[in-house]
């Protein structure tokens with residue numbers, strides 16, 4: 099290290115020390131400016147690897163297990179199943195604590211420095227928010243970020259955009275490893291609310307030249323029209339079609355995103371191409387209510403993490419092939435023998451993703 103680099107490092111360490119003494123508040127408009135797809139996908143790939151390491155588990159309550167893992171260098175994580183506190187008939191508050199260790203944010207830092215993060219997301223879902231005047235997002239979130247060595251609170255990070263971006267970024271990683279979209283593909287977005295919109299933007303930005311057409315469907319058509327107009331401005335080379343039914347939306351699609359609150363399946367197995375990939379995002383009655391059971395039966399199904407599946411994915415647990423992280427690290431492989439296949443990424447969302455995203459934003463913020 100030359101003297102200039104040494105000075106820069108000392109300056110940076112001093113700034114970090116200063117930030118460690120304050121509790122930062124990173125508001126929504128600032129978070130929004132610091133988000134970009136390559137950083138988020140890189141961070142979510144790190145999160146998925148940390149969730150699938152051999153030493154990651156439900157929780158670490160015994161001191162012996164904590165000291166065992168303290169010596170390890172590879173990424174690992176702990177999270178408990180999230181809690182749900184009902185708030186009347188239309189709302190719910192979820193608490194999502196998690197700890198991730200030894201992961202990298204190489205896209206942002208430009209090096210392999212190891213990060214450890216202790217965080218808790220508090221997130222509400224209020225079904226009628228979109229009917230307010232002016233409307234509010236259905237899902238609103240805040241992430242508390244702690245110093246992972248002392249437990250001292252170091253930042254309160256607005257988590258609403260983070261929730262949207264991290265969910266779409268995890269879908270991008272899943273799509274990359276399970277499907278890898280080819281040129282001239284058709285994308286279907288079933289449900290054009292916050293998640294449907296961000297997934298459309300994510301897919302078109304991250305897989306440029308892959309999709310020549312996007313089919314959009316929404317229960318209230320005006321909302322799909324609105325997204326069509328936005329996408330037409332941003333991606334004039336892509337054909338954007340608003341369709342009348344969810345079946346029409348998926349029938350010729352190579353890649354599908356479902357992002358609704360539908361308590362009932364939105365299409366059947368027979369409506370799909372043979373080698374389709376589905377990112378199933380929505381949580382109606384449960385996380386798998388948008389797709390019929392037969393799709394889970396006749397597809398390779400991957401998830402983010404085994405934590406919480408006994409409650410949140412009850413009913414499809416027997417059809418799950420593994421975690422995405424297991425594919426990333428090469429512990430599991432897709433069976434290529436048939437040449438054609440259906441794949442499903444069943445998304446749930448979790449605290450490790452949110453904690454790592456909050457740290458990504460924090461790292462970028464303190465560099466400003």
Ligand SMILES: NC(=O)C1=CN([C@@H]2O[C@H](COP(=O)(O)OP(=O)(O)OC[C@H]3O[C@@H](n4cnc5c(N)ncnc54)[C@H](O)[C@@H]3O)[C@@H](O)[C@H]2O)C=CC1
Nearest residue numbers: 236289290291292293317357358359360380381445446447
């Ligand atoms: N997997 C994950 O990590 C996450 C999942 N979610 C879930 O994704 C879903 C969408 O969330 P947002 O886009 O934020 O909500 P939003 O309120 O912005 O959009 C909801 C969408 O669902 C549609 N919808 C509602 N009821 C329907 C029904 N019965 N049939 C068909 N469509 C229906 C609406 O038309 C709208 O397009 C929710 O279920 C939410 O809980 C949200 C955040 C993260």
Ligand SMILES: O=C(O)C1=NCCCC1
Nearest residue numbers: 221223261381446447448
């Ligand atoms: O992971 C999240 O955040 C959420 N998942 C399901 C619905 C509420 C928010």
